[in-house]
Amino acid sequence: MARPIPAWLAPTSLEEALELRARYGEEATVVAGGTFVGILINQGLLQPAALLTLRQIAELAYLRVEDASASGKPLLRIGAMTTHRALERSPLVQRGWPVLASTFALVASPRVRNQATVGGVLADADYASDPPALLHALGASVVARSPQGQRLISVEELIVGHYETSLRPDELLTEIQVPGGIEGAVYRKFRSRSSEDRPCVAVAAVRREGRLRVTVGAVAERPQYFPEICALAEGQAGIDAELAREIGERYAAAIEPLSDARGSAHYRRRVIAVEVRRALEDLHQQIIATGGGSQRHV
Amino acid sequence: MAAMEIHFTLNGQPVAVQAEPDEMLLEVLRRELGLRSVRETCGLGICGACTALLNGQPISTCILLAPLAEGCEITTVEGLGGHHPVQRAFEEVQAFQCGYCTPGMILTIKALLEEQPAPDEETIRRALGGNLCRCGCYLKIVQAAQRAAALLAEERRRQPGPGAAPVS
Amino acid sequence: MSRAMPEPGENTHRTEPDPRVTGAIRYAQDVELPDMLYACIVRSPYAHARVLRVDTSSLPADVVALTPDDVRALGLYGCQIKDQQVLAVERALYIGDPVAAVAAASPRAAREAAELIEVDYEELPAVFDAVEAMQPGAPLLHEDLAISDNDAAYFGMRPEPQRNVCHHFRIRHGDIEQGFAEADVIVEETYRTPSAQHVPMEPHACLARWTADGRLEVWTGTQTPFNLRMDLAGIFGLPQERIRIIAPPMGGAFGSKTFVRYEAIVACLARKAGRPVKLVLRRDEEWLTLNRHPSTIHVKLGARRDGTLVAKQVTCWANTGAYADCGPGVAQKMGFASPGPYRIPHVWVDSYCVYTNLPSNGAFRGYGATQAVWASERTMDLLAERLGLDPLELRLKNVLVDGDRYCTGEVMHDVHFADCLKAVAGQIGWHEGRRGKGLAVLLKGMQTPSRASIVVEANDDGSYTVHCATAEMGQGAWRAIRMLAAEQLGVPVERVHFPVPDTDIVPYDTRTTSSRSTYMMGRALVEAVRQLKENGELGYGECVNEGGLDPDTGQGIASTHWHQGAAAAEVRVDEETGKLEVVHLHTAIYAGRVVNPPAAQLQNEGSMIMGLGSALFEEITFAEGQVTNANLSDYNIPAADDLPRITYDLIERPGAEIHGLGETALPPVPAAIGNALFSLGIHVRDLPLTPERVLEASERRRVRSAAPV
Incomplete structure (x- = not known):
């Protein structure tokens, strides 16, 4: 009857990790920072046959900026094993993608951020985490590697449901790519209870190359984004109050929110309208302050 | 296995x-x-x-x-040995009731003060955000963190050295 | 064993640091004995079900299992009503009711073994709301309601077995009909407060062993060692002195570690195993162990046009869950706190303690007063609005003063309600504008009747040892008693030792609840020290407070000593999301004489912060009897960054008695915040004040003000 003791797989190179991942498939639970795996095991929700840790693969923890993307805009490359804390404290990120640094600083506690990784939080696809909605709005992508090669998956395509991603059983998420050229970016975390609570409604609003992208997190199984509603801002220099209100209301109508300990579906719908509007007002202020809006608009 | x-x-x-x-x-x-x-x-x-x-x-x-x-x-x-400045500060301020959360609070403050030797109250509260105390000693824990910062600064003054490394 | 336990609370100038800052303190969860096994509980997945069969046949040979057949012959227990067996023998009465248990070589082996036990159930209809549970035809939880012989059953109880009522407490003061006839204005409202979790940082933990000569020894985090011993004696048919309870310091309790929790199960396992057995609860099991009583309270309050109160009628439904525990006592105290500290000639209270198929509810810091003050003090502001009076003036006009009789008939002494109210009003800037501000006042009884006794012993090295059953749960009682003893003995506090309470050694004490210990033990100590000084070796002292209420009229002595306090809050509301921000919270508590200032401050701050949690977000949610937020992600407690500006006054008076401070500041906090919201026209009846409720209430206001009158 005794519970089988899981195998501990600790490869020291990415190649070795990919080989193990391919061999074990879904038998092996991948351990990045291990916070989510730890919680699942403590709750009795996970009894892995094998644990595959990426901790000893030094080549998976890095932060680099490249100017080589197609548009000539800088591209932030984040190694999957980069911790939240490292991202939040990186001068590179603070300078070039301040919204990333400030949003990651809102996740859980310093203890969790010392342990949890950027790759891990995306692969977990937990609806109430902060980073997925922001990375979605920033138009980020992830690199998925397998022995056969690699593919680039947008965050939008990566997170397909509740704790569910489009990663294949032989793939490892190795890198996150965040494009630059951002004219303004805002993340608002609305908590309905303690300051330490997870979000009841999270709104990320980003303008890049004149296009608006609003992603609402923590309200449904996966981040919520409606390009046709965001298109209302197309061709506008800024986002005036009326437009912000309209986009907020349309988002509230378009989303089917869930109910949980942090708020009912009915309440969430109300807050989505308010918080999307406020995010757009904040974004507008930011664009005006930096002059980004008028410069970018052609 | x-x-x-x-x-x-x-x-x-x-x-x-x-x-x-x-x-x-x-x-x-x-x-x-x-x-x-x-x-x-x-x-x-x-x-x-x-x-x-x-x-x-x-x-x-x-x-x-x-x-x-x-x-x-x-x-x-x-x-920490029992006489670390953060521990001394907790005793001076009496920043505990049942004592169950105290070791976690002390370690969190120790790490904070090594990075930010003179944090303001806001910074301390944020840093302590993930350390819960059901007895509700937070006001005194924040005071203890401030007191610990002062004790550490005093030690640094007394032992000036290259880099003035934090005492651990 | 007990002497080896380190003690908390040494002062700052010793060479030995406090064991709380070094981690050297040992709680019940840290106690270990050679060869001990670890327990795990098998719990009912049904809110109400007949237990048909418990099958342990797939357990490994080295696992010890406890099933209903093992405990069927043991005595019934319950600190006030004998309604409980060691396991759910015939019927499981809530989701989480223990139906079996195992003991194995490691905690993990025990968890895995527990999953191998198969139980067959026949599901029965269940009821979860206290008001519904009293209706004819509601599922009946208990057939017989025998009153306990435990001395926690210290007052007259009026169970009504055929309607799920384990106690009906009444106050009959004046003529209620005549009172309302004399009123110019009557306001009426119904309020609800939710269940809440104590969330002690240390979970429930206990360890039991049987000695070779058949004595039972139990190490457990408990506030009630003697009540526990009495119930265990009844269960096992042993004389009380054959049972030894050792009560290490607790990592928080707040009322949760009272009476029999898991000690009986662990003792049965230990007897069957012939080895010591230890249980440390998983965090989620805390929500299945003991919570705060959800309440429904209806208040009808009548006054003359000038604000003079003339009549008050209150009906309380205290939902005690599947087993009474000390629910009858909670309902009684909720009942006699609900009139509030006012002179009211006509008062009629009916307070029901009602069984439902929820986990048991019991003592919780504030003990019935939190619920009662919420309803009572919110209604005062409804009345003030109706009469166009300042809520502070309305209170000051009616508040009890020295020499007044309370509705229980007792004469009030050393009364400071008006002082407390004026202090909080001043600190919150009441007279500079009342918008967004609210206040509330409370009176809360102390355990009456009760008895405390203490022994002080002179040691050969010139130091002294205090033998005392008072439990230490962080409130600083051990240190306060040591300081009082040191003061009377004329020695430094370091020369007074306070070993971990052991019922084989310490004299009787009622229990460590209701903020009574420093006051009662302090008085007992005076006599003990006097005797010791006479004979040079040993002194014994005791303190008894007499009183009690007639359960059918509520007349008598509710409390020999009243806790008094007030709170004021200033709030801001995000009208679009309903999110409430408390800007400033101030309390003023009558402290009499403070023994240990830092501990008194900590107790008061802690009470305010717990009150803030109850006000803003603490609520256990259920779906058909299943707790849906039994973890600290889904159930939030206040964190450092949640605090508003917190200030307070501990009002002292030269020559005054010591007043317990452990809970006084909690009950008025939610009501003060609720009244601050009401000053903005937002009337929320139910706690907690979630953004969702606030938004809904602020919309009702808009609809109301838009509607033609």
């Missing part, structure tokens, strides 16, 4: 312990090493009662798979 052996440095001493791969460091520290200052409350990494420092940074041992400690430096409050 049977239990495995894990090696790390605990409070300055190298240790080797037996653990199963899906056990958390908290269980191993308590069972194999007899440490009682690390305590389980939430099992989710939320409350901070199980806090230890891993390579100087606070982590939740209740959600850290024990094998991930391999090769790391782990510090618990037992390793």
Whole structure:
């Protein structure tokens, strides 16, 4: 009857990790920072046959900026094993993608951020985490590697449901790519209870190359984004109050929110309208302050 | 696969312990090493009662798979000796009631003060955000952090040296 | 064993640091004995079900199992009503009710073994709301309701077995009909407060062993060692002195570690195993162990046009869950706190303690007063609005003063309600504008009747040892008693030792609840020290407070000593999301004489912060009897960054008695915040004041003000 003791797989190179991942498939639970795996095991929700840790693969923890993307805009490359804390404290990120640094600083506690990784939080696809909605709005992508090669998956395509991603059983998420050229970016975390609570409604609003992208997190199984509603801002220099209100209301109508300990579906719908509007007002202020809006608009 | 052996440095001493791969460091520290200052409350990494420092940074041992400690430096409050300025500050201010959360609070403040020697109240409250105290000692814990900052500054003044490294 | 336990609370100038800052303190969860096994509980997945069969055949040979057949012959227990067996023998009465248990070589082996036990159930209809549970035809939880012989059953109880009522407490003061006839204005409202979790940082933990000569020894985190011993004696048919309870310091309790929790199960396992057995609860099991009583309270309050109160009628439904525990006592105290500290000639209270298929509810810091003050003090502001009076003036006009009789008939002494109210009003800037501000006042009884006794012993080295059953849960009682003893003995506090309470050694004490210990033990100590000084070796002292209420009229002595306090809050509301921000919270508590200032401050701050949690977000949610937020992610407690500006006054008076401070500041906090919201026209009846409720209430206001009158 005794519970089988899981195998501990600790490869020291990415190649070795990919080989193990391919061999074990879904038998092996991948351990990045291990916070989510730890919680699942403590709750009795996970009894892995094998644990595959990426901790000893030094080549998976890095932060680099490249100017080589197609548009000539800088591209932030984040190694999957980069911790939240490292991202939040990186001068590179603070300078070039301040919204990333400030949003990651809102996740859980310093203890969790010392342990949890950027790759891990995306692969977990937990609806109430902060980073997925922001990375979605920033138009980020992830690199998925397998022995056969690699593919680039947008965050939008990566997170397909509740704790569910489009990663294949032989793939490892190795890198996150965040494009630059951002004219303004805002993340608002609305908590309905303690300051330490997870979000009841999270709104990320980003303008890049004149296009608006609003992603609402923590309200449904996966981040919520409606390009046709965001298109209302197309061709506008800024986002005036009326437009912000309209986009907020349309988002509230378009989303089917869930109910949980942090708020009912009915309440969430109300807050989505308010918080999307406020995010757009904040974004507008930011664009005006930096002059980004008028410069970018052609 | 049977239990495995894990090696790390605990409070300055190298240790080797037996653990199963899906056990958390908290269980191993308590069972194999007899440490009682690390305590389980939430099992989710939320409350901070199980806090230890891993390579100087606070982590939740209740959600850290024990094998991930391999090769790391782990510090618990037992390793501070009892007269560390943060401990002295807690005693002076009487910043505890039942004492269950106290070791986690002390380690969190120690790590904070090593990075920011003179934090303002806001910064302290934020840093303590993930350490829960059900007795509600927060006001005095914030005072203790400020007092500890002063004690540490005093020590640095008394022992001026290159880099004025924080005392640990 | 007990002497080896380190003690908390040494002062700052010793060479030995406080064991709380070094981690050297040992709680019940840290106690270990050679060869001990670890327990795990098997719990009912049904809210109400007949237990048909418990099958342990797939357990490994080295696992010890406890099933209903093992405990069927043991005695019934319950600190006030004997309604409980060691396991659910015939019927499981809530989701989480223990139906079996195992003991194995490691906690993990025990958890795995527990999953191998198969139980067959026949599901039965269940009821979860206290008001519904009293209706004819509601599922009946208990057939017989025998009153306990435990001395926690210290007052007359009026169970009504055929309608799920384990106690009906009444106050009959004046003529209620005549009172309302004399009123110019009557306001009426119904309020609800939710269940809440104590969330002690240390979970429930206990360890039991049987000695070779058949004595039972139990190490457990408990506030009630003697009540526990009495119930265990009844269960096992042993004389009380054959049972030894050792009560290490607790990592928080707040009322949760009272009476029999898991000690009986662990003792049964230990007897069957022939080895010591230890249980440490998983965090989620705390929500299945003991919570705060959800309440429904209806208040009808009548006054003259000038604000003079003339009549008040209150009906309380205290939902005690599946087993009474000390629910009858909670309902009684909720009942006699609900009139509030006012002179009211006509008062009629009916307070029901009602069984439902929820986990048991019991003592919780504030003990019935939190619920009662919420309803009572919110209604005062409804009345003030109706009469166009300043809520502070309305209170000051009616508040009890020295020499007044309370509705229980007792004469009030050393009364400071007006002082407390004026202090909080001043600190919150009441007279500079009342918008967004609210206040509330409370009176809360102390355990009456009760008895405390203490022994002080002179040691050969010139130091002294205090033998005392008072439990330490962080409130600083051990240190306060040591300081009082040191003061009377004329020695430094370091020369007075306070070993971990052991019922084989310490004299009787009622229990460590209701903020009574420093006051009662302090008085007992005076006599003990006097005797010791006479004979040079040993002194014994005791303190008894007499009183009690007639359960059918509520007349008598509710409390020999009243806790008094007030709170004021200033709030801001985000009208679009309903999110409430408390800007400033101030309390003023009558402290009499403070023994240990830092501990008194900590107790008061802690009470305010717990009150803030109850006000803003603490609520256990259920779906058909299943707790849906039994973890600290889904159930939030206040964190450092949640605090508003917190200030307070501990009002002292030269020559005054010591007043317990452990809970006084909690109950008025939610009501003060609720009244601050009401000053903005937002009337929320139910706690907690979630953004969702606030938004809904602020919309009702808009609809109301838009509607033609």
